[in-house]
Amino acid sequence: MSREQRPNPRLNEDLLFNAAPGGPPRYSHLSDKPVQYLTIANRDGDVIGYAWANDEDDAAGWTVRKSGGDKAFNDGSVWAIKLHDAKARGILPTAALAEMIQGSDPTKRSHVVPGSLAEAPNADVVRRLANPE
Numbered sequence: 228m229s230r231e232q233r234p235n236p237r238l239n240e241d242l243l244f245n246a247a248p249g250g251p252p253r254y255s256h257l258s259d260k261p262v263q264y265l266t267i268a269n270r271d272g273d274v275i276g277y278a279w280a281n282d283e284d285d286a287a288g289w290t291v292r293k294s295g296g297d298k299a300f301n302d303g304s305v306w307a308i309k310l311h312d313a314k315a316r317g318i319l320p321t322a323a324l325a326e327m328i329q330g331s332d333p334t335k336r337s338h339v340v341p342g343s344l345a346e347a348p349n350a351d352v353v354r355r356l357a358n359p360e
Contacts, residue, residue: 251311251314251315252314252315253311253314254280254285254286254287254288254310254314254320255284255285255286255287256286256288256350257284257286257350258281258283258284258286258349258350259284259349259350259351260281260283260284260349261281261346261347261348261349262279262280262281262286262346262347262348262349262350262352262353263279263280263281263321263324263344263345263346264277264278264279264280264324264344264345264346264347264353265277265278265279265324265327265328265339265340265343265344266339266340266343266345267303267306267337267338267339267340268337268338268340269295269298269299269302269336269337270333270334270335270336270337270338273295273299274292274295274340275291275292275295275298275299275302275303275337276289276290276291276292276295276299276303276306276357277289277290277353277356277357278290278306278309278310278324278327278339279324279347279350279353280320280321280323280324281320281321281350282319282320282321285319285320286320286350287310287313287314287320287323287324288307288310288350289303289306289307289310290353290354290357290358291303291357292357292358293357293358294358302336302337303337305335305336305337306327306337309323309326309327309330310323313326324344327339328344
């Protein structure tokens with residue numbers, strides 16, 4: 228005796244996605260205005276990426292050097308977290324960079340290269356510095 232299995236009608240319904248407002252505060256990842264940036268290196272002194280900021284656009288970001296592979300990504304993830312935490316505390320983007328400089332420790336997996344604070348014409352220039360074509 229064979230029993231025919233009927234399809235569940237709920238599995239044939241369209242799924243609706245409704246974006247929920249809110250979420251954690253984030254700096255904008257776009258700025259076409261001048262940005263300040265820091266060079267970040269690993270324990271061995273190899274550059275793994277750059278943290279950048281612009282107060283006028285309330286923008287900041289962490290850009291990893293893809294050539295550093297997974298290790299650079301993992302060692303640098305702390306800098307993205309520092310930016311997220313700073314935004315959650317209401318800190319201006321460039322003040323977040325200043326905190327990074329003050330809290331940097333060269334004995335950690337990654338650190339701010341001393342004296343590396345510089346300015347670039349915009350965030351895209353920093354991204355290209357990290358990952359030239």
